[in-house]
Amino acid sequence: MKLHSLIVSxxxxxxxxxxxxxxxxxxxxxxxxxxxxxxxxxAQITEKRLxxxxxxxxxxxxxxxxxxxxxxxxxxxxxxxxxNPPALIYATKKCLQQGEYSKAWALLATGTGFAxxxxxxxxxxxxxxxxxxxxxxxxxxLKDEQREKSQKISKEIQRxxxxxxxxxxxxxxxxxxxxxxxxxxxxxxxxxxxxxxxxYLTNVDTKALGDEILRTRCTPQKS
Numbered sequence: 001m002k003l004h005s006l007i008v009s010x011x012x013x014x015x016x017x018x019x020x021x022x023x024x025x026x027x028x029x030x031x032x033x034x035x036x037x038x039x040x041x042x043a044q045i046t047e048k049r050l051x052x053x054x055x056x057x058x059x060x061x062x063x064x065x066x067x068x069x070x071x072x073x074x075x076x077x078x079x080x081x082x083x084n085p086p087a088l089i090y091a092t093k094k095c096l097q098q099g100e101y102s103k104a105w106a107l108l109a110t111g112t113g114f115a116x117x118x119x120x121x122x123x124x125x126x127x128x129x130x131x132x133x134x135x136x137x138x139x140x141x142l143k144d145e146q147r148e149k150s151q152k153i154s155k156e157i158q159r160x161x162x163x164x165x166x167x168x169x170x171x172x173x174x175x176x177x178x179x180x181x182x183x184x185x186x187x188x189x190x191x192x193x194x195x196x197x198x199x200y201l202t203n204v205d206t207k208a209l210g211d212e213i214l215r216t217r218c219t220p221q222k223s
Contacts, residue, residue, distance in 0.1 A: 035124075035190025063186040065134045068179055073098050076106040076170045081178040085115035085131065089138045096139075096146050101153040106167055110174070113213040118181035121204050123196035124188035133187070158221045168218035176210045 032040070042062040049055050067087035073095040079088070088111030095104035115131040139147075157163045185199050195202045 033190045035188070039186070039189060061186050063182055065130060065137065065183050065187060068183070073100050073103055074107070075103055076110065076167060079107070079110055079170070079174055081175050083114075084177070084179050084181065084183050085111045085118065086134055086138075086183050087111075088114065089134055093138050093142070096142060096150055099149075101150055102157065104150060105154050105157050106170070109167070109217055110171065113171070113217060114177050115184070117177055117206075117209055117213060118184050120209055121200050121206065122181065122184060122188070123192045123194070123199060123201045124185070124190060125193055126191040127184045127188040130184040130187040134183075155221075159223050161220045164218060164220045168214065171214060171217060176206070 039061045040059070044060040044062070046058050046060075047055050048058065065086055067090055068084045069082070069087040071083065071087050071091035071094075074091055088107050092104045092107040092111060095101070095107060112131065112135075115134070119127055119131060157167075193201070
């Protein structure tokens with residue numbers, strides 16, 4: 001998926017849940033794995049009764065999708081590899097609300113890139129939806145005008161080789177993430193795949209992964 005298409009879909013997607021690890025109409029599951037048991041011990045659980053009598057259970061795991069820094073609408077030159085995707089995505093939201101659309105584009109491109117890098121390395125298959133839920137939660141309250149303006153400026157930036165190069169230079173300076181991706185790890189329920197070492201797959205080429213992110217973000221789009 002091209003970066004512009006991803007950004008547009010992120011900004012226009014409807015919110016289905018608000019930070020939920022899962023929502024379901026059922027009784028509490030039995031025979032849980034140890035990771036899920038631990039998550040549930042510290043979870044916030046709420047129930048909503050629908051008009052048809054069905055009960056929807058929403059579970060929010062402690063620490064899931066949480067920023068590791070409380071950032072304002074910062075410029076890309078202020079971004080470091082210590083900032084996790086939730087920190088960057090919520091900073092993006094602040095920029096959009098303040099009309100700083102160019103800053104928002106750079107933060108969103110970086111945040112989604114970091115999220116992709118994190119999730120591709122994690123062995124827990126149930127973390128795969130973490131980026132989608134994060135983006136839905138962050139942008140749920142944006143106005144249509146803000147979404148449309150963001151889409152327009154996103155296209156303009158990505159068609160401008162000079163702006164793309166300037167952003168790419170900053171992305172190279174920042175380098176790959178250096179934080180522990182607890183925001184995504186704590187979103188999962190322990191559905192591990194192998195081969196792994198703890199939370200991480202051991203068969204992932206992290207250099208190739210980083211190069212892929214640079215390639216998708218450092219290539220101007222054709223007009």
